[in-house]
Every structure is written in structure tokens, then in C-alpha cells.
Amino acid sequence: VAGLAAARAWRVLGWAHSKETVAGINAHHVNPRYLTSYTLPANVTATTSLDEAARAVVEQLGDVAVILATPSSYVRTLTTEFCEALERALSQVDLAGGTLSQAANAKVFPGNVSGSEGSVPAVPTLVLSKGIEPGSGLLMTQVVEDASAAAACPVPLAVAALSGPNHAEEVCKGLPAAAVVATASDAAATAFTSLLLSPEFRVYTTGDLVGVEVPAALKNVIAIACGVAAGLGYGDNTLAVLMTRGLAEMCRLAVALGASPLTCMGLAGMGDLVATCTSEHSRNRTFGEALAAGESLSSYEARTHMVVEGARAAVSALEVAARVGVELPVTQAVAALLRGEALAPTIQALIERPPSQEFYGISQGTSGPVVH
Amino acid sequence: VAGLAAARAWRVLGWAHSKETVAGINAHHVNPRYLTSYTLPANVTATTSLDEAARAVVEQLGDVAVILATPSSYVRTLTTEFCEALERALSQVDLAGGTLSQAANAKVFPGNVSGSEGSVPAVPTLVLSKGIEPGSGLLMTQVVEDASAAAACPVPLAVAALSGPNHAEEVCKGLPAAAVVATASDAAATAFTSLLLSPEFRVYTTGDLVGVEVPAALKNVIAIACGVAAGLGYGDNTLAVLMTRGLAEMCRLAVALGASPLTCMGLAGMGDLVATCTSEHSRNRTFGEALAAGESLSSYEARTHMVVEGARAAVSALEVAARVGVELPVTQAVAALLRGEALAPTIQALIERPPSQEFYGISQGTSGPVVH
Numbered sequence: 001v002a003g004l005a006a007a008r009a010w011r012v013l014g015w016a017h018s019k020e021t022v023a024g025i026n027a028h029h030v031n032p033r034y035l036t037s038y039t040l041p042a043n044v045t046a047t048t049s050l051d052e053a054a055r056a057v058v059e060q061l062g063d064v065a066v067i068l069a070t071p072s073s074y075v076r077t078l079t080t081e082f083c084e085a086l087e088r089a090l091s092q093v094d095l096a097g098g099t100l101s102q103a104a105n106a107k108v109f110p111g112n113v114s115g116s117e118g119s120v121p122a123v124p125t126l127v128l129s130k131g132i133e134p135g136s137g138l139l140m141t142q143v144v145e146d147a148s149a150a151a152a153c154p155v156p157l158a159v160a161a162l163s164g165p166n167h168a169e170e171v172c173k174g175l176p177a178a179a180v181v182a183t184a185s186d187a188a189a190t191a192f193t194s195l196l197l198s199p200e201f202r203v204y205t206t207g208d209l210v211g212v213e214v215p216a217a218l219k220n221v222i223a224i225a226c227g228v229a230a231g232l233g234y235g236d237n238t239l240a241v242l243m244t245r246g247l248a249e250m251c252r253l254a255v256a257l258g259a260s261p262l263t264c265m266g267l268a269g270m271g272d273l274v275a276t277c278t279s280e281h282s283r284n285r286t287f288g289e290a291l292a293a294g295e296s297l298s299s300y301e302a303r304t305h306m307v308v309e310g311a312r313a314a315v316s317a318l319e320v321a322a323r324v325g326v327e328l329p330v331t332q333a334v335a336a337l338l339r340g341e342a343l344a345p346t347i348q349a350l351i352e353r354p355p356s357q358e359f360y361g362i363s364q365g366t367s368g369p370v371v372h
Numbered sequence: 373v374a375g376l377a378a379a380r381a382w383r384v385l386g387w388a389h390s391k392e393t394v395a396g397i398n399a400h401h402v403n404p405r406y407l408t409s410y411t412l413p414a415n416v417t418a419t420t421s422l423d424e425a426a427r428a429v430v431e432q433l434g435d436v437a438v439i440l441a442t443p444s445s446y447v448r449t450l451t452t453e454f455c456e457a458l459e460r461a462l463s464q465v466d467l468a469g470g471t472l473s474q475a476a477n478a479k480v481f482p483g484n485v486s487g488s489e490g491s492v493p494a495v496p497t498l499v500l501s502k503g504i505e506p507g508s509g510l511l512m513t514q515v516v517e518d519a520s521a522a523a524a525c526p527v528p529l530a531v532a533a534l535s536g537p538n539h540a541e542e543v544c545k546g547l548p549a550a551a552v553v554a555t556a557s558d559a560a561a562t563a564f565t566s567l568l569l570s571p572e573f574r575v576y577t578t579g580d581l582v583g584v585e586v587p588a589a590l591k592n593v594i595a596i597a598c599g600v601a602a603g604l605g606y607g608d609n610t611l612a613v614l615m616t617r618g619l620a621e622m623c624r625l626a627v628a629l630g631a632s633p634l635t636c637m638g639l640a641g642m643g644d645l646v647a648t649c650t651s652e653h654s655r656n657r658t659f660g661e662a663l664a665a666g667e668s669l670s671s672y673e674a675r676t677h678m679v680v681e682g683a684r685a686a687v688s689a690l691e692v693a694a695r696v697g698v699e700l701p702v703t704q705a706v707a708a709l710l711r712g713e714a715l716a717p718t719i720q721a722l723i724e725r726p727p728s729q730e731f732y733g734i735s736q737g738t739s740g741p742v743v744h
Contacts, residue, residue, distance in 0.1 A: 166609055236537070236647050238549065240537030241549060264637065
């Protein structure tokens with residue numbers, strides 16, 4: 001995403017915890033951990049200082065956007081720390097005698113979501129992290145909103161989620177891909193569409209955040225299941241069934257939480273699911289294959305330096321599903337395998353579930369009763 | 373399907389035009405043309421005589437089902453000829469002094485769809501052919517109904533369509549798969565569910581024939597497009613976008629013809645599409661790869677002895693789409709390539725179409741307007 005934005009002449013300042021990553025980007029225009037063969041544009045720089053990043057945001061208020069791309073388990077902490085850094089930055093910024101809102105509203109960037117003069121313009125904030133927070137059951141944009149409210153963030157964040165079939169490896173090569181920006185903020189929709197859209201990268205927008213974020217979290221669980229099935233030698237039919245029934249269960253949960261079922265059918269639902277489940281680039285699918293071969297989660301993560309988001313998402317999705325009374329059979333099977341239950345009986349139990357109506361929990365009356 | 377039915381102790385009599393196929397099945401329990409490594413159960417026999425097949429149906433009326441699995445272009449002719457053969461068979465059958473309906477209604481099989489005494493029970497007829505008839509725009513079960521009505525078929529046919537992620541190659545090996553039986557007839561639903569259902573083969577039913585048959589016809593077109601993209605070196609993102617936008621366009625057409633959009637999301641829509649587009653077994657996808665490498669349709673079909681159904685479906689789908697005012701951009705691109713238009717500009721034009729609402733033509737109001 002940094003590369004896409006920089007290619008559209010945005011100046012990009014990245015924050016990362018790792019000194020090695022920051023040094024690699026500044027010295028060689030390469031992230032030394034991931035996508036090592038991709039050279040970042042020269043207008044991408046990085047810092048390990050959250051204060052420096054916050055200062056850049058405050059200085060460009062009204063003409064700046066934030067992109068959050070940490071593993072899901074750091075989203076709350078990082079949001080809190082970012083808001084605290086914004087507070088510190090605000091105490092240092094030179095407002096030339098005016099107020100912050102006057103300085104910001106003088107700019108032309110449509111980041112002023114409130115539209116009312118005198119208020120601080122919200123910063124469009126794109127949340128790339130996918131997952132469901134354990135305990136709270138919140139989706140990632142909700143975690144950002146919740147954490148920034150708790151921290152009394154001095155600058156409002158206009159959150160958006162990005163999802164779709166867009167493996168970074170291929171986007172970097174300019175291969176055609178597409179994505180959906182989900183946000184309730186027109187300003188964030190405008191900002192991130194103009195930031196991302198190109199002939200090779202189609203961008204659709206929607207107001208249905210839940211319909212985008214629930215599948216984004218659960219697709220990693222289904223990808224683990226597909227990896228297990230592939231690892232056990234099952235064929236394309238079985239994988240297609242897993243993806244389809246997987247889409248049905250993520251859609252049941254999304255609808256129960258307020259989404260439109262159609263969103264599941266689109267690029268952020270089906271599109272991302274198919275790309276993730278069929279791709280060699282998916283760490284979740286690759287982990288599923290390792291799981292089928294007997295490797296544990298901790299061993300896999302230590303070996304690859306990758307976080308298997310689907311493993312966390314499976315547990316927290318089941319918590320939420322139990323609360324709203326939705327069944328997630330594929331997710332249940334993945335969670336059972338992660339707890340160390342035996343492969344063969346878990347898979348067998350999943351396969352032998354009696355078929356019910358294909359779309360139960362999504363809509364009534366479109367599928368007739370099944371006759372045994 | 374013959375193998376699945378035979379495995380459930382049905383006696384199966386296959387009709388085929390090819391003497392070689394029939395001889396292979398009767399002498400060696402193998403179809404010498406396709407799936408040559410699969411041995412059919414001993415209770416599967418075959419004949420080249422449509423009269424023999426029709427006689428078997430008439431003799432077992434009330435306890436028999438018909439499965440039609442020809443290429444789509446033969447469905448009308450074969451249905452007409454089958455009805456004529458049924459007429460001849462009826463003139464020869466020994467009704468033991470009673471009427472045909474009395475003989476049939478004495479049996480216990482739930483094939484008596486009319487339920488009324490004295491009428492001839494309908495024969496559950498499973499149509500495996502996929503496509504849209506050129507000119508008429510009829511789907512395959514509609515072609516069977518139309519042709520049997522035109523032939524004044526002496527035995528009513530209760531049509532059903534079968535679709536889903538079920539490549540024969542893998543089903544024969546007992547790998548888990550799933551399918552949807554679409555029919556307006558309870559008797560046909562019961563007959564074909566009991567005929568097909570097993571722990572490895574999940575069967576769902578629906579009354580939405582259009583929602584099953586339109587995607588079944590169009591998935592082959594999208595598979596050609598995916599083959600072209602794969603042949604040109606595009607990655608998983610691009611294939612996932614093609615499948616997702618392909619599903620959207622087949623769903624737009626299905627909905628315009630009366631289907632429920634949810635059916636497209638299920639095994640017969642998304643499931644079959646994903647299996648077809650990702651599988652090495654799909655002749656349509658393989659043809660797309662050949663097309664990208666410069667081979668023509670006629671050369672490919674001559675070389676492989678396979679009918680590329682998607683090539684016909686593209687043309688007839690566009691006829692129907694024009695009639696009901698639905699856009700099918702992927703299908704249009706495939707049709708252009710089949711007409712011999714150059715690859716690069718056709719693909720470029722498809723990729724560079726401005727994004728519109730993701731679900732236009734399927735539902736209003738779920739996707740916000742796109743901001744450029």
C-alpha cells in the first residue's frame with residue numbers, strides 16, 4: 001500500500017517497531033523482512049519513533065491519511081499509543097497564532113469529514129489488520145474507534161477497512177487486482193480510493209464495514225482448513241466445497257452482526273477468500289498444510305516469523321458466534337485441530353454433518369428442504 | 373453419476389451413440405473415452421439402442437429415473453427422439469390387461485409426481501447438460517420440457533438439474549464433493565437425493581432452477597477467461613477477481629431471469645465456479661490457456677475430442693443478456709477472443725473498465741457509490 005500511495009506522488013512515512021526494518025527502508029528502499037525483492041519508491045521513508053509519525057500527521061492535518069497494518073493483536077495498543085503521541089505532537093506544533101482547526105481547515109484536502117468550521121478535521125485511517133478481538137468480539141475498525149475514544153484522541157480518526165483479492169506479492173508486480181474500501185466516511189472513501197485506484201488496481205467502496213471485516217477475519221480460518229485438506233490429498237472439489245461452505249458460515253456470522261449478505265459475495269468476501277485459499281502466498285493455507293503434516297502453531301510461527309492470523313480469529317470468532325447463536329462448523333473443526341485434536345475424526349465429523357438448507361441463517365425460503 | 377447410482381444398488385442402463393463406448397462398458401466396465409481408469413460397477417450396462425432404453429423405462433415406470441448427460445447441443449434432438457422411442461415402447465409393453473397408469477401406480481417408488489390415480493407417473497429426469505440454447509435462450513431443463521411438450525411425450529418428465537463442485541475424476545475416487553439438485557418436483561428431489569447422497573457426496577436441494585442453471589452455463593465461460601489469464605501469466609489475485617466479477621455477472625443474468633441472488637453464492641454458483649476455474653480437470657480452463665497460446669477452438673476440440681461448452685455458452689448468454697438488458701463484460705471479452713480479436717487489447721479493455729457499484733443489477737443499496 002505504501003508503494004501504491006507513493007507511486008501516486010504521496011509522501012509516505014512508515015512507522016515500524018523493528019529498527020532493522022526501518023534501517024532497510026531508509027538505506028536500501030527495501031523491507032528486509034517481507035517482499036524483499038520489491039524496491040519501494042524513493043518517497044517512502046520510515047521511523048521507529050511514533051512521535052515523529054504523529055508530528056507528521058499533525059503538521060499535515062487536513063492533507064494526510066493514516067494506514068494501520070500491524071498484526072491484529074497490536075491494534076488496540078498501537079492506537080492508544082498513537083493517540084498519546086498525537087497529544088504530545090499537538091503541544092509542540094506551531095499554529096501560527098491560530099487554532100489547530102483553523103490551520104487544518106485552510107487546506108484543500110477533503111479530510112474534513114465533519115464539514116463544520118472550527119472542528120478538528122478527522123484523519124482518514126485505513127485499517128489493514130484483520131481479525132476479531134478476543135473478549136470484546138470487536139472488529140479491527142471497531143477496536144481503533146474504541147481505543148481512540150478511550151484515549152480521548154485529540155484528532156478524530158475516520159476509519160476504513162480495505163479488503164479484497166490483493167496479495168501484496170502480486171500487487172507489487174503490477175498484476176491486476178481489486179479491493180473494496182469499507183467506511184462510513186465519505187472523506188475516507190474519497191481519500192483511499194484516490195490513493196489506491198489505478199488501471200491495475202480496481203477499487204470499489206461500500207458502507208458495509210461488518211460485511212467486509214467479518215469475512216476478512218474468517219477467510220484466514222477457512223484458508224487453514226483448505227491447507228489441511230490439500231495436505232491430506234483432497235482435490236479441487238473438496239477445496240471448492242470448503243470455500244463455499246466457509247463463505248456461507250462467515251456470511252451467517254456477518255449477517256447476524258448486521259451485514260448485507262451480498263457483501264459476502266463480492267471481492268471482499270468471495271474474492272479475497274478464493275485468492276487466499278488457492279494461493280501459495282497465503283501463510284494461513286501454508287500453515288494448514290504444515291498442520292496436516294503434524295507441525296504445531298508455535299513451531300510454524302517460530303520457523304517462518306509469520307503470525308497465523310487465522311489461528312487467533314478461529315477462537316475469537318467462535319466466542320462471538322456463540323454469543324449471537326450462529327454455527328461455524330468449519331471454524332469449529334479448525335479450532336479443534338489447533339487444540340490438538342486428532343485430524344482424521346475431526347475431518348470425518350465435518351464431512352459427515354447432515355446437509356441442512358444451504359443458506360440457513362442467511363435467508364429464508366431460497367433453498368428447499370433437504371430430503372434424505 | 374452412473375457409478376454413484378449403481379453403488380446404491382440401482383440397476384443402470386446407459387445409452388450412448390458410440391458403439392465403442394457401449395462395447396467398452398459392457399465388455400470391460402470402462403468408458404473407453406473418458407475417465408478410463410475408473411471401473412464401473414457390474415450393474416452398469418449400456419446400449420446404443422434408444423428403443424431398448426425407452427423400453428426399460430416403460431417397463432419400470434413408477435420405479436425408474438432418467439439421467440441426461442449429452443453435450444448441450446444434442447439435448448433437444450435427444451429428448452425428441454427419446455419421446456418417440458417411449459411412444460414405440462408403450463405400444464409393445466404388456467400391461468396385463470390394465471392401463472399404463474394402473475400398472476405404474478401399483479408400484480411403491482415415489483415417482484408418481486402427479487399423485488392422482490389414473491394418470492401416468494412422471495419420470496424423474498436429471499439433466500446434467502449445461503448451457504443456454506442458441507436462438508431460444510432456453511436453459512437445459514427448459515429445452516427438455518419444451519422438446520417433450522412439442523413431441524407430446526407419452527410419459528411426463530419431471531426435470532431436475534444437478535450442479536456443484538463435482539469433477540467426475542475426483543468423485544470417482546471417493547474424494548468429498550457436494551452438489552445441488554434443482555427441481556420443482558418433490559418426487560424428483562427425493563429420487564435424486566437418495567440416488568446420490570453419501571458421506572462423501574453431500575446433496576442440497578433447491579427449487580431455484582434458473583439460479584442453478586444460469587451459473588452452470590456461464591461458469592464455463594469464466595473458466596475460459598481464467599485459463600486465458602493464467603496462460604498470460606497473471607496471478608491468483610487476477611484469477612480471484614475474474615471469478616468474483618464473473619459470479620457477479622452470472623448472478624445479474626440469473627436474477628434478471630427470475631433467480632434468487634443467494635443461489636449464486638452457493639455450491640451450484642460459487643462452488644462450481646471455483647472448482648471449475650481452479651482445476652486442472654476443467655477442459656474450459658485448459659482451452660483458455662490454449663487460446664492464450666494462440667490455438668483456435670476448432671483445433672483444440674479436434675485435438676482433445678472434447679466439446680468446449682463455454683464457447684457456445686458465451687454466444688447464447690450474450691443473446692439472452694441483450695434481450696433482458698444485462699451487461700456481461702467478462703463473457704463479452706471471451707466472445708471477442710473466440711471471434712479472433714487480439715488478446716492484448718481485449719484484456720486491457722476489460723481491466724480498464726471503470727469500476728461501478730459492485731452489485732449493480734443484483735441489488736440496490738448495499739454498495740455505496742464509487743468515488744474516482
